[in-house]
Amino acid sequence: xxxxxxxxxxxxxxxxxxxxxxxxxxxxxxxxxxxxxxxxxxxxxxxxxxxxxxxxxxxxxxxxxxxxxxxxxxxxxxxxxxxxxxxxxxxxxxxxxxxxxxxxxxxxxxxxxxxxxxxxxxxxxxxxxxxxxxxxxxxxxxxxxxxxxxxxxxxxxxxxxxxxxxxxxxxxxxxxxxxxxxxxxxxxxxxxxxxxxxxxxxxxxxxxxxxxxxxxxxxxxxxxxxxxxxxxxxxxxxxxxxxxxxxxxxxxxxxxxxxxxxxxxxxxxxxxxxxxxxxxxxxxxxxxxxxxxxxxxxxxxxxxxxxxxxxxxxxxx
Numbered sequence: 651x652x653x654x655x656x657x658x659x660x661x662x663x664x665x666x667x668x669x670x671x672x673x674x675x676x677x678x679x680x681x682x683x684x685x686x687x688x689x690x691x692x693x694x695x696x697x698x699x700x701x702x703x704x705x706x707x708x709x710x711x712x713x714x715x716x717x718x719x720x721x722x723x724x725x726x727x728x729x730x731x732x733x734x735x736x737x738x739x740x741x742x743x744x745x746x747x748x749x750x751x752x753x754x755x756x757x758x759x760x761x762x763x764x765x766x767x768x769x770x771x772x773x774x775x776x777x778x779x780x781x782x783x784x785x786x787x788x789x790x791x792x793x794x795x796x797x798x799x800x801x802x803x804x805x806x807x808x809x810x811x812x813x814x815x816x817x818x819x820x821x822x823x824x825x826x827x828x829x830x831x832x833x834x835x836x837x838x839x840x841x842x843x844x845x846x847x848x849x850x851x852x853x854x855x856x857x858x859x860x861x862x863x864x865x866x867x868x869x870x871x872x873x874x875x876x877x878x879x880x881x882x883x884x885x886x887x888x889x890x891x892x893x894x895x896x897x898x899x900x901x902x903x904x905x906x907x908x909x910x911x912x913x914x915x916x917x918x919x920x921x922x923x924x925x926x927x928x929x930x931x932x933x934x935x936x937x938x939x940x941x942x943x944x945x946x947x948x949x950x951x952x953x954x955x956x957x958x959x960x961x962x963x964x965x966x967x
Contacts, residue, residue, distance in 0.1 A: 700741030746802030873921025
């Protein structure tokens with residue numbers, strides 16, 4: 651969630667940095683010939699597939715492409731909304747609205763889709779917004795992914811369907827309170843990663859064990875992400891590719907990808923690699939990005955009503 655006081659500090663901080671660096675851009679202050687240059691060889695130009703039609707979705711703070719249903723995207727609003735999830739197609743047409751049973755939206759920031767070893771599909775929702783670092787204990791919900799049907803197409807909040815009761819667990823970061831707007835789940839191990847949102851330093855990456863409902867877990871720091879932008883740690887969304895070899899993250903302005911080295915068997919080595927920037931489109935306030943199930947298509951949304959849905963194709967390697 652972006653609030654005015656925090657955004658004001660962000661602008662002031664960015665302008666201060668710009669004053670120190672000639673030809674500074676808020677998107678990237680690095681010269682174009684550095685390794686952080688946009689990689690046009692791996693990504694095609696972004697395209698708009700449609701816009702979010704439902705006016706009930708005013709802040710698409712997270713987005714996840716289903717791993718069980720073709721052409722289904724899941725999103726949710728930021729704080730100040732009830733515990734609702736919305737299904738869309740890539741053109742932004744409404745596919746259904748569900749109230750997540752046994753949950754509360756304090757400050758939902760991201761959503762991720764996950765298929766377990768038995769083929770069951772879930773959605774994990776990160777109630778991890780913490781702008782003023784007042785919450786020492788945060789929460790993650792897991793709910794069985796609802797099925798889109800003819801009945802669901804007509805639902806809105808006033809007549810929403812209800813999910814199966816969500817499971818949840820609470821956790822804290824090992825080194826104190828953080829604001830985190832990004833949840834990632836590794837498709838093979840089920841390990842959960844939270845990426846913090848930092849204005850003055852690189853984003854921290856913290857790991858939790860695969861989802862279980864034991865309370866009071868501790869998220870252990872395993873790395874950092876520094877993207878080629880100013881600020882370099884203002885991460886607002888992300889996803890792990892279905893093959894578990896790539897990570898995409900975004901900030902308000904751009905998108906970035908990290909790739910696990912070919913000879914690496916430990917996924918956490920990915921946090922040691924450099925992020926490659928790619929164009930995800932001109933979003934008003936970008937907070938969400940996801941890989942589609944094919945691993946070579948990415949979708950991104952933005953806050954504000956009737957947000958465009960952007961799609962980018964990776965060049966198949």
